[in-house]
Amino acid sequence: MSNPTRCMPLALAVLTGCLTLPAQAAIGLDRTRVIFDGAKDAVSMNIANNNTELPYLAQGWIEDEQGNKITSPLTVLPPVQRLEPGKHSQVKVQALPGAKLLAQDRETVYYFNLREIPPRSDKANTLQIALQTRIKLFYRPAAIIPSQQELANPWQEKLTLTRQGNQYQVNNPTPYYVTLVDARSSKEGKTAENFEPIMVPPKGSLTLGPSATALGATPYLTYINDYGGRPTLAFSCNGNNCAVDLKASPGNE
Known part of the structure; x- marks a missing residue:
């Protein structure tokens, strides 16, 4: 889920879906992601x-x-622009x-x-391909912008994690979205088999796909941070409840 989705609208062909290319x-x-600081009026990105x-x-x-396409409360400027070669x-x-x-907590x-729009070809019977990048944009209200100390932790x-039957539920007590892209038992x-990336909402919970048996008593979950990095967290379980074990997490041993 860290990589942008590339969709390919095809001219002269019948295609209604998006393909990952x-x-x-x-x-x-x-x-690969946008963090909109709610204390500011805009965020700029470089394109080439x-x-x-x-x-x-x-x-x-x-x-x-x-x-659904929207034009408020956020909008893109300019909506269309021309870029010369290189x-x-x-x-x-x-x-x-x-x-x-919007919610401020x-x-x-x-x-x-x-989306890129190529110049019209002057050749007959030409199939033109336009690739599209789609990435997550997180609006982060000013009230929850983390301090430098918070960023260090x-x-x-x-x-x-909470074990429910034969599965683990991920609990996110924070005001931020957390995207998990990998789960393993060591x-x-x-x-783990049947794992699919999930995005756990703020102050919410979601169930992991793999069985609790497949993840064992020491699950390892990998998340995507603000910069597209992929740190891994080790969990230590006591009964049906699991918490992050910082000493066992990769990079902290």
Whole structure:
């Protein structure tokens, strides 16, 4: 879940879904997630046209958690811009007055989309491909912007697990979204069978896919931080309840 989703609208073809592609986009973005500081009016991102021969248009927009395109309380400026071959530019996500009406005690998640539009081909019967990048955008209210001291002790370390039947429930007591991208029973083990990445909402809980048996009494969970890094947390369980064991977590031994 750390990598941006690349969708490919195909001209002259019937295709309504999105495909996850390994293809290299002509329009590149400088990050894999956006953290919008609620104490500021906007956040800017760097974009580049990696094609050194052709100009491209870059079209940006925002979707809500349900995938609906929105223009408030956040909007993209400019919505469309032209990038000459090999050139760089910026795109901005601007907060509108409605942003102050969002929950101020926890994050709100959106999705930032950037689509490249290639120049029209002068060749007949040409199939043109336009790649699209879709990444998470977290609106983080000013009231919960972490201090430097808090950043030194990541909030993800406050996660707990509760065994319910043959599965573990992840409990997130923090005001931040936590994205988990791996789960295993040991530091050097393989990803547990049936695991799928999940994003645990602020002050919420979600159930892990693998069975509690597959994860054992010392589960290891990997999360994505603000910078796209993937730290791993080791958990120590006592009965049905598990807490992060900082001494056993990789990097802290």
